Amino acid sequence: MPEGHTLHRLAGVHGELFAGHEVEVSSPQGRFAGSASALSGAVFEKAEAHGKHLFHFYGDDRVVHVHLGLYGTFTEAELPVLEPRGQVRMRVVGPTHWTDLRGPTSCELLTAEEADAVRGKLGPDPLRADADPERAWQRISRSRSSVAALLMDQKILAGVGNVYRAEVLFRHGIEPMTPGRSLGRERWELIWSDLVELMADGVRVGRIDTVRDEHLPEVTGRAPRQDRHGGEVYVYRRAGMPCLVCGTEIRTGDLVGRKLYWCPTCQAG
Structure with missing residues (x-):
């Protein structure tokens, strides 16, 4: 989708x-x-x-x-x-x-x-100037559900899909099954600001790129990603491959009917 x-x-x-x-x-x-x-x-x-x-x-x-x-x-x-x-x-x-x-x-x-x-019926959209991230935080901060599930709930946060969900959690070292109420406001504000920047970049270039400059292929010498979705990512659809940061094998599982991807070392909680 x-x-x-x-x-x-x-x-x-x-x-x-x-x-x-x-x-x-x-x-x-x-x-x-x-x-x-x-x-x-x-x-x-x-x-x-x-x-x-x-x-x-x-x-x-x-x-x-x-x-x-x-x-x-x-x-x-x-x-x-x-x-x-x-x-x-x-x-x-x-x-x-x-x-x-x-x-x-x-x-x-x-x-x-x-x-x-x-x-x-939709949550705030990180790409809209009228978005109020506090609305999403009030729902997340009271929830026992995992932050990975909450980020995909369009009634809480609109526009975030499986790729941005997996990538923003990796970029902030957050274990996907962390309950929303255990996330903390500071980490939520970092997630929100990162989504605003990443998604705006996606609008400009027409693809999802989430890898920081120091981990790009031209810096590390690795081969560029080959995937129909395009873009350089850390964990999305990289199950079984080594983490670009620590080398640990990326894991995958099912959550609310969608595939979840994470690094068990970088996102140890």
Whole structure:
């Protein structure tokens, strides 16, 4: 599932391509046809992201809410438009570019009030200027659940996925099963500020890089990471490989239906 930086990056792209212009909206697949017809010809006002959710704002109190889920993707291209390929849920055509949405978990037309209600169920997003990390801390500091599980709960913290979760815990030497109420405010504030910086970098470059300069391949002489997710990381999807810092074998396990990765030495607690 795409992590929050991907949605913020999409919001920036869509805002640049379509904001302030009348757009044509259609649903080649048909599942969004009624809403698309109501929107076509309207002015695309802006795009915003909150966590793993994307919002397209139109006039007259209309907002398209998209949650990509596991399989959703947007593809953008310059005009002219091409015949739809695959199951295109929503197509948006602007003055110079067009984008197709395929396979989302959600693609729905909402009022502004309904969109606010969706956002109201989400925790603070480290990539939003209006985020209040204290809201997340109040939930975490009272919880017996592991910090690894809490960081992935979108009602507590929006936008953090499996990669950022594993990497930020490693970067701060935190044992993943540490109860939230045992974390401590100082470590929480370090986690939050690190997520703000790491995720903003993800928006800029379009991939997740979490390895500090002194551990990069060009410094240590190791081979660059070869993985379809791209980016240099410490523990994510490195089970059985040596830790880049101490050499201990990286471990993996299951937690709340997702893979967890950690170094038992660097994150000994």
